Amino acid sequence: MSGRIDTKTKILDAAEKLFAERGFSETSLRLITSKAEVNLASVNYHFGSKKELIRAVLARYLDQFMPAAADEITAIRQQKPNASLTEIFSALVAPLLALERIRAGGTRTFLQLLGRGYIESQGHLRWFITSHYGEHLNLFVTAVQQSVPNIPKADIFWRLHFTLGTVVFTMGSADALMDIAAADFGERNNIETVIRKVIPYIASGVAV
């Protein structure tokens, strides 16, 4: 039993790193299993298929992030019923950075996986996310709507998707961007400083 969990975890650990770096379809099971130092067939044995492995990789992050984010949102709404948009978005920072404590680079890995899930796989991961975590998402959307009550719900829908694009695209190319920023402007960034940069941008855009 400890052997089984160990193999599953080794696969998940190797897979999430490679998926985030290279994308789902550019990452072969042979590359994953060689990095994880397990047998090729163990992926199909433990997860059934590559598609289900992808979902398992994402679920491990979402299962931690979504409840934590929902808790933060709920807490903010109770403490400050008139919380600003920036405060709502900032409430997500702690749950995002908490992913870093599980695994070094976990925050960026999660956001990269999320972005690849939305872009690369034609809808089936989108469906997986909205069907499994719809309650948490609704909680967040409601909090945003309450913080900017004068904005039509349709506009909020669009702007939150703009925001999703901003975040996942930025995280997907965060390595390259941090390198350029260091070379051209002498900035030394990490994932948290980038998140701190993006919050005013998206808060301003959603509230415009």
Place this chain on the structure above:
Amino acid sequence: MSGRIDTKTKILDAAEKLFAERGFSETSLRLITSKAEVNLASVNYHFGSKKELIRAVLARYLDQFMPAAADEITAIRQQKPNASLTEIFSALVAPLLALERIRAGGTRTFLQLLGRGYIESQGHLRWFITSHYGEHLNLFVTAVQQSVPNIPKADIFWRLHFTLGTVVFTMGSADALMDIAAADFGERNNIETVIRKVIPYIASGVAV
């Protein structure tokens, strides 16, 4: 000779549609050539490799868009030296929509290809774009900097990349988003209305 051009164009037309819809690595040469109704080997004959085909597909759009965008930016700066950020961004709308006249759906196709180029291919398309169209990009960045002279250049760098993410991610999932907006809010959008929605969002975020 007319036969050669015809085959090349048929390949490019089929490839750009499939690349935009499904991504580069998810689109096989066999699928492209069957849709284009040409022989499989003609891709390698005319373009050398799949990688060069991808670049050719992107170049066809960039060669039209980049000079047109540069002209619009130059014109705006001459007419209104103190043009606002919204005016700068809006100057790109006409060149973007002009792509629509070449091919139906050309605007969205272009932005989707751009996004996939940045995300999917590890840097080699990014390099292709910045090295071939660096002058045009610099012109645009300079215009943005002049319109918000009080913002540090490093911040503008980050926010313009946030903006790129917003736009390409939105366009990559524009079909799904327009469907949802229609179902949930009764909105009937097209590519232009979505662009008009995104401009205040990004202008506000960059200027914040």
Place this chain on the structure above:
DNA sequence: AATTAATTTAAACGTATGTTTAAAATTTGA
């Protein structure tokens, strides 16, 4: 019209992929 060059074609090549199989090894439970 004859020769040369350019293009198209069908077939094969070599490699890589996700998955399955069946035997070996290991762990579990009575």
Place this chain on the structure above:
DNA sequence: TCAAATTTTAAACATACGTTTAAATTAATT
């Protein structure tokens, strides 16, 4: 301890991919 269930392993399978080859066809040139 020993039989049963679980897990690991090596090998093979079937398929798909980008690319190359060489012959057939078409177009261009003289």
